[in-house]
Structure formats: structure tokens, C-alpha cells
Amino acid sequence: MSSIEVRDLSKWYGSKKALSDVSFTVQEGEIVGIIGPNGAGKTTLIRVLSCLLKPDSGEVRIFGKKPCEAKDLFALLPQDVKAHFYTLTPRDYVYHYLRMRGLGREEARRTADDAMKLFGIDYSDEPMSTLSGGMVRKALLAMVLSADAKLYFLDEPTVGLDVENRLKLWEVLREKAEESTIVLTSHYLNEISSVCDRVLLLKGGRVRAFGRPEEIAREYLSGLHSKIVAFGGVKLEGFLVKKAGRNAYIYTRSKAEEREAVEALEKAGVPFKVEELTIEDVFIAGGLDDGDR
Ligand SMILES: Nc1ncnc2c1ncn2[C@@H]1O[C@H](COP(=O)(O)OP(=O)(O)OP(=O)(O)O)[C@@H](O)[C@H]1O
Helix, strand or coil, X not given: CEXXXXXXXXXXXXXXXXXXEEEEEEECCCXXXXXXXXXXXXXXXXXXHCCCCCCCEEEEEECCECHHHCHHHEEEECCCCCCCCCCCCHHHHHHHHHHHCCCCHHHXXXXXXXXXXXXXXXXXXXXXXXXXXXXXXXXXHHHHHHCCCCEEEEECCCCCCCHHHHXXXXXXXXXXXXXXXXXXXXCCHHHHHHHCXXXXXXXXXXXXXXXXXXXXHHHHCCCCCEEEEEXXXXXXXXXXXXXXXXXXXXXXXXXXHHHHHHHHHHHHCCCEEEECCCHHHHHHCCCCCCCCC
């Protein structure tokens, strides 16, 4: 059975259409990343899938049920989740969350201990009020992922996490996916691509692509050959150049153009590196700007 089935889903906020005829299916055991620019509809989609919002039209099924009838089967980390009970500790949070989900005292205690270990939370008995934003975020992630759910919705789980904790999370998610399905949103496109089996690309509330990240990159960037990262300022006429802070990305359309750019950079004495095109380049190089695709 598929974990999620969405058919022709549309959602309005007043006169603003946030989701437009969205259709897709997620299979059990998949990790699916929802990506897209700010305002694309990612959070709205997660909220509809997890019974926080009702669709205006279309069908949503979670393991064959309506989202609000499938609440026991999934666990949700909302984008704006906060630790409101400041005197409670990370261990308390996980414990009470699991109790609310129906676990007995002993099992909840044991599972909370395991979650503290799994996420390397060495501040498990300190009140939330004394923790940094990233430490709280990690504790809340540990809380949601400690649930014995068949499906996890994680809206921007990596916000506020340092690189070491992000990598740890990706590792935990890959393990979790052996017996559950995971749907998450993130703006770390290259990281999300390495952890997700498929990505759903939204823009303007519409599904622009759904597939393996490298396939999407290939489809959207078919007119491009490579990307050269120039570590320093450089003036190149006739190339597709995107500034990236102190660096610049030069997108070449052919091997010959790549050679030309490399020669120019060598001549100018600017260090550089030729890289493969990734899904991040779909956003940077403007592959999504073709309006009605
Ligand atoms: N409560 C709301 N009331 C009115 N409009 C809303 C509301 N929430 C979202 N929207 C609008 O719906 C659209 C989709 O918003 P959504 O939050 O789903 O995007 P997103 O892809 O999650 O964005 P981000 O990457 O910035 O988090 C946007 O145009 C937004 O302005």
C-alpha cells in the first residue's frame, strides 16, 4: 500500500491559492523531500497532509485513510514548533509526548532514554529555558522521531542545527526509513538530495517535478554543460554568471564554452573548480523561470 496518495489537491487562503491541483504518491519506506522557493506551498502541503488544514478540493489519503483519521499512524514536527513548557527538560518532553501517544510509563521512560542517546543529547536533564535554539530544536526532533510512527512529517527539521547535527539527523532518518516513510522540507538542497529517494519540487503551489534529484537536475538543466566555481571576482562576457558572495558560479552550455571559461580564469589568475550540476543549480541558474512548465 502507498503511504500517501494525493489527487488534484487545491488549497486557498482567502483569495490566495497556495496549492494548485497537486497530485503525487509516496510509497512505503521512501524519504521524500519537498523543495521549492519561499512561498511555494511546502508548509501548506505538510499541514494538509497532517490534518492541520482541510483541503478545499481534491483527495488526500494516508495509508488509505483521511489525514484526520490517520493521526495515530504519523508524527509531525511543525515548522514553528516551540518548547512552551520551559521548566521541562528534553527527556521530560520525549517522555510526556510518548505517554500522550499511548505508551506505558516504563516503555516511555526507556524510549526517552534511547532517544537521548541516539541524538547525542548530553543536556537531557536541563530545563528547556536554559538551552540554545538549536539545542531545543534537536530535542524536539528527538521527541517526534521517538514516536513509533509509520510516517513522519518534518517541516524544516534542520533549521538551527549545526552541520554535525544535520549529518546526524540524515543518518537517523536513513535508519528510520527502513521501517517507515519520511516526508520533509528543507532549503539545504544538496543535502536533501543526498538523503531523499525522491524530491517533490513545488513552485507557485504547483508540482513542477517529482523524481530523483539527479533526474530533475538533468531535465531542468538540459541546456547546461557544467558549473565552474570561481573563487574570486571575475568579469566574463557572454557567460551565464551568478554571484555567490565573494565567489561566482559560471554556467557553461558546452564543453567548448567550459574550455573558454577555464582559459579566461587561468589568464586572470582566479582559482576555480569545475563541478557537476546539481538540483541546487536548478534554482540558482534559473531553470525554474520558465513560468508555465
Ligand atoms: N495563514 C496564511 N494566510 C494567508 N496566506 C498564507 C498563509 N500561510 C501561507 N500563506 C500563503 O500561501 C503561500 C504558500 O505558503 P507556504 O507557507 O506554504 O510556503 P512555503 O513553501 O512553506 O514557504 P517557506 O519556504 O517560506 O517556508 C504563500 O504565498 C503564503 O503567502
